Amino acid sequence: QQPVQSPQAVILREGEDAVINCSSSKALYSVHWYRQKHGEAPVFLMILLKGGEQKGHDKISASFNEKKQQSSLYLTASQLSYSGTYFCGTVSVSGGGADGLTFGKGTHLIIQP
């Protein structure tokens, strides 16, 4: 069962912040975040493996609430280059090792100057 992402789409002005949510009905082992631009392959952003973990680099960070089976991706002071479709991919708690990801439908992010 695929995770549910929200919102489906968001339009921001450059410099504004955005939050993208990913929610699963299954207990999760890990959450992976990717960004895909049109006509290109998905690019890895970050992976969260433990409950309550928060990670970040530059102006992109993410949190993982294992108890709620939810993850959120935070984009602060957005740049034009942040435009694209953001996907969360999940591995259920029975996983671990080499597991394929179950992806959400994606969140389309458009950054306007």
Add this chain to the structure above:
Amino acid sequence: ETGVTQTPRHLVMGMTNKKSLKCEQHLGHNAMYWYKQSAKKPLELMFVYNFKEQTENNSVPSRFSPECPNSSHLFLHLHTLQPEDSALYLCASSHPDREQFFGPGTRLTVL
């Protein structure tokens, strides 16, 4: 060459043709994956290989046949496909429990 490469980048085939997609990774990973990305659907996992052994088949029709001769190469053999199989086919690789690196994909059109 580094990263994950896929060939061909574009493929047009008839429903009676047989073709193969190739994926090669130069990252030293032991796990490789095939995903399908259709226009209005999320990325769908198709197959997982770990140390050359298939560990997951996500209920994929038998007209798709994967092959993993070694940890660096992954193939997807196609035969008697349907027009609804037209999609972007993405290969990825990873270490266990680590991020997956995707190739550029093969854009497949079935006529």
